[in-house]
Amino acid sequence: MSLKTPLADAARSAAAKTTPAPPPQPVRRSLVKRIGAERFAAVLAPLGLLVLWEIATKAGLLNVQFFPAPTTIAKEFARLIGSGQLLDTTMVSMGRLSIGFIIGAVPAVIVGIIMGLSRWVRTIAEPLIAATYPIPKTAIFPLLLIIFGLGESSKVAVVAIGVFFPVVVNTAAGVMGINQIHHDVGKNFKASRLQVFRTIAVPAATPLIIAGMKLGVGMALMLIVVAEMLGGTSGLGFMIWNSWSTFRVETMYVALILISVLGVAMTLLLTEVERLLTPWNRKNS
Amino acid sequence: MQRPATTPLSDTAQATGITVTNLTKTFNTDSGLVTAVDNVSLHVPEGSFFTIVGPSGCGKTTILRMLAGLETPTSGTINVSTGSDKPVTNSMVFQGDSLFPWMNVWDNAAYGLKMRNAAKATIREQVGHYLNKTGLTKFAKAYPHQLSGGMRQRVSIARAFANDPDVFYMDEPFSALDEQNKTILQEELLRTWEESRKTVVFITHSVDEAVILGDEVMIMTARPGRVKKVIEVPFERPRSVLELRRQPEYGEIVYDIWASLKDEVVGAAL
Incomplete structure (x- = not known):
């Protein structure tokens, strides 16, 4: 008996955690009214739009050549997943994007921190970055094609360049924003340059480094799609381009939806990484 | 110099x-x-x-x-x-908030010793002693933003003492x-200082x-x-x-x- 009760209690509390008991009727009504209404609207609005879209196509109000019915897109989605084609295509693009992201972001963090710490490096690097930052990275893709050819490296390179800029600028800003008193503490306790880098610059700049990476992910996604359209035979960008030339609009929509999902997923991943890396940040606790 | x-x-x-x-000391200012x-x-x-x-x-x-x-x-x-x-060697206790927000109380207090690459046992002993002395042992794992102003200043005093400077x-x-916190911390500082008389x-x-x-x-x-x-x-x-x-x-x-x-x-x- 003595064992049974705590176990039952634990089970009950665990159950309570996963599925909270429905509140009494009056409370529930006010909840739906106050908070629930907004949530319902947030979920219902896009769902309602999809339903309207579906009805409009069935009624012949929308041209299905440009706007295929949501159910048609869903069927195409299922077909592409079933054939394994969608997973392959996504993996190809994500592979290029990940390698490009790492090649761009790692040096950006190192250069950004050094820029933030050293006035001299900043004086030299700042005008270079200011001059090259505004160039649309898509504009240099043809040059990259000449240098690296049509293979993987030109696509990885354009992603790396696109990621480098927002990360380097944000990292430098993060390090320059370090409170002078923290530098004084480092100096007073005789921290070496490497120790200042490791114990002060990197942790202090982490929130802004991650903010830069979030911008970089958006940039990377855009660039990989463009690069695959212009010089690819695989990947999501190629899938979109290819479905244009064969006029498979529903496939195009599948790729668009997938890109949107990937973008959101990567941003959420970075937010989670930030939460794990900066438990000290007020907004994370 | x-x-x-x-x-x-x-x-x-x-x-x-x-x-x-x-x-x-003269400073070059705009005026x-x-x-x-x-x-x-x-x-x-x-x-x-x-x-x-x-x-x-x-x-x-x-x-x-x-x-x-x-x-x-x-x-x-x-x-x-x-x-x-x-x-x-010297250690400074700064005016205002000088703790590193990204380090917990223990790591903040151990900062000077870590920068000197002190032995692990020395760090454990020194930091443990001064956190105890300043009543912070329970808060060793807390981050500065979770502490009150008085507790944060205690950590920076513990950090200076743990470093054991001249x-x-x-x-x-x-x-x-x-005023109340000030009196308590003055008293604590006197007790801590009287141990070593540096x-x-x-x-x-x-x-x-x-x-x-x-x-x-x-x-x-x-x-x-x-x-x-x-x-x-x-x-x-x-x-x-x-x-x-x-x-x-x-x-x-x-x-x-x-x-x-x-x-x-x-x-x-x-």
Whole structure:
């Protein structure tokens, strides 16, 4: 008996955690009214739009050549997943994007921190970055094609360049924003340059480094799609381009939806990484 | 820098402690050269608690920063000697929030030792001792933003003591605290300091605090900061903050310092 009760209690509390008991009727009504209404609207609005879209196509109000019915897109989605084609295509693009992201972001963090710490490096690097930052990275893709050819490296390179800029600028800003008193503490306790880098610059700049990476992910996604359209035979960008030339609009929509999902997923991943890396940040606790 | 790393052993005339001679600091500002510290000379005997009071903006923080090596003097010399030929180490307790927000209490307190690559056992022992001494053992894993202002200042005191330096420089460490917390932390500081009796230079704008803590109180003039007077505080150690305040002599010393400061404060306010 003595064992049974705590176990039952634990089970009950665990159950309570996963599925909270429905509140009494009056409370529930006010909840739906106050908070629930907004949530319902947030979920219902896009769902309602999809339903309207579906009805409009069935009624012949929308041209299905440009706007295929949501159910048609869903069927195409299922077909592409079933054939394994969608997973392959996504993996190809994500592979290029990940390698490009790492090649761009790692040096950006190192250069950004050094820029933030050293006035001299900043004086030299700042005008270079200011001059090259505004160039649309898509504009240099043809040059990259000449240098690296049509293979993987030109696509990885354009992603790396696109990621480098927002990360380097944000990292430098993060390090320059370090409170002078923290530098004084480092100096007073005789921290070496490497120790200042490791114990002060990197942790202090982490929130802004991650903010830069979030911008970089958006940039990377855009660039990989463009690069695959212009010089690819695989990947999501190629899938979109290819479905244009064969006029498979529903496939195009599948790729668009997938890109949107990937973008959101990567941003959420970075937010989670930030939460794990900066438990000290007020907004994370 | 004019500061010699160590005192030559042959220099027998040199007393141990901190000897500052004709120290001057001028800053280049938009409105021209500003003399923050003007020809200051002082001597702090080794093992004594030396407090400096003065009106705000009198350059007392600048003096401390020069002593700690965070600023270079425009002219004059600073000599810190412990009698041994090892380089003299110092730890500063800063005014305001100087803890690293990204480190928990333990790592903040261990910072100085870690930068010196001290042995793990030494770190554990020293940090554990001073966190215990400052009542922070329970909060070792907490981050600074989870602590009150008084607790954060305790951590920075623990950080300075755990580093076990030859000299402490304290820059108005209690100025942001309320009266009750201030009294408690002064008491704690006295208890902690009495264990080791290392040389302390402590800056404050509170006459009361200067007298409670100090063996000697140096009064500074308004800008440019000069030495106005050095007053000895004859109370015995160990001291109790409350008992001290009861003594008639205490009131007299505080009065003397106030009388001497009054012209300066009024001058600075004009």
